[in-house]
Amino acid sequence: MVSAPGLLAFAPHRSGTAALLSDAARRRGMEVAVLPVDGVPEPMRRRGDAHYYGGPRFAARVAGPLGVALLEPDDGWLDALPAAFTGRAVSRVPLSEARRRTGPFFAKPPTDKSFPAAVHRDGSTLPLPPPGTGDPLVQISEVVDWEEEFRIFLLDGEVRTGSRYARYGRLDPAPLAGHPREAAVRAFVRDLTRECGHTLPGGVVVDVGRMRAPGRAAVWAVVEANMAWFSTVYAADSERALDVVLRSAGPAALLGERDRPFRREHSTGAAPREAAPREAAPRDAAPRDAAAPREARHSV
Structure with a gap:
């Protein structure tokens, strides 16, 4: 993440999260731009200080011209975690x-x-x-019940901000700060990052929750990890979430060795238009974004 303000470029289809991040970026003096559907205007190409927020298909067209390195967790990250953190097969x-x-x-x-x-x-x-x-x-x-689920914005393994986003499969955002389960969430995430933090990019979103499998006691478990540059903020602090977004999709020339293995390969060809992340859509209806949990038993 660059120390100078820089540019935050958004995909053309907007959302509530994009509006929150836009306001946060402007407050710190950043230039904010919504990209046209046909790509990156010449003045914005490879200027060396650009960041991105939006969907992955549009990102495939614009990351290269913007000079942005997109970070994401490995596709097999969840199933490679120790059972102590997944709580399920x-x-x-x-x-x-x-x-x-x-x-x-x-x-x-x-x-x-x-x-x-x-x-x-x-x-x-x-x-x-x-x-x-x-x-x-x-x-x-396995099919399990998620009692409560929380979105955590991680910066170099530290909790920058977070939000509850669902209770028993229903969208129900609330800030992590001051939540009755804040200490438990932070303790679980601290254990996760202590043991597995090296398996995640420096800027990333991890969803965790209180989960109950049939015949077993409720435990804390990881729901999944997502790319911060296409994740809904919900009730998290947008200023702090922006720190993570900027790290997750920032200038490629400034990408450190620690994050190089997590760089998403981008294409230079045309890609279909796509919707921005839907703030209250079924989980994963928009790529890598969330609203309702996906493994609740009542989903059958």
Whole structure:
């Protein structure tokens, strides 16, 4: 993240989070611009101080011209975590194998959003792979209840800000600061980053929650990790969230060695237009964004 104000460029489709981050950026003297749908205007190209917030498909077109390095967690991050942090069985398997599984189980595409994240009674209800995709991986896990879920904005392993975003599968934002479970959330995240912080980029969003699996006591567990440059702020402090967003999508020339393994590869070709993250849409309806939990038993 550069110390000078710099530019914060947004995808053309706006959201409540984009408005909050825009205001926060202007308060610290940053230039704020909404990019046109056809790409990056010449004056903004590779100026060396740009940052980005918006969707990944649009980012594939503009990250290179902006000179921005986009950071994201590894696709297999969740299923590689120790069981103490997932609280449930999580794995990635080929779609053909998932379609033979008995259920119920929760399934989602680990990378694209080729089908909605949902609970399936068995593998037969999973869609066929899109043409030309071969046998893509699918992330599957146990069906569990999430009592409360929290979005945490992490900067170099430290909690910068956070927000509850759901209770029992219903959107219910509330600030982490002052929440009755704030201390428990922070303690769990501290343990997570102490043991696994090196597996995450320096600027990242991690969703955690109080989870209950059938026949087991409730535990704290990781929901998933997301790219901060396309994550809803909810009731988190937008000023502090902006610090994480800027680190997660900042000048490529300033990218440190620590974050190089987490750089998202970008393309230079055209990409379809996309909607910005939906603030109250079903979880993962917009790529890497959240509203309602995806593994609640009542989703069946």
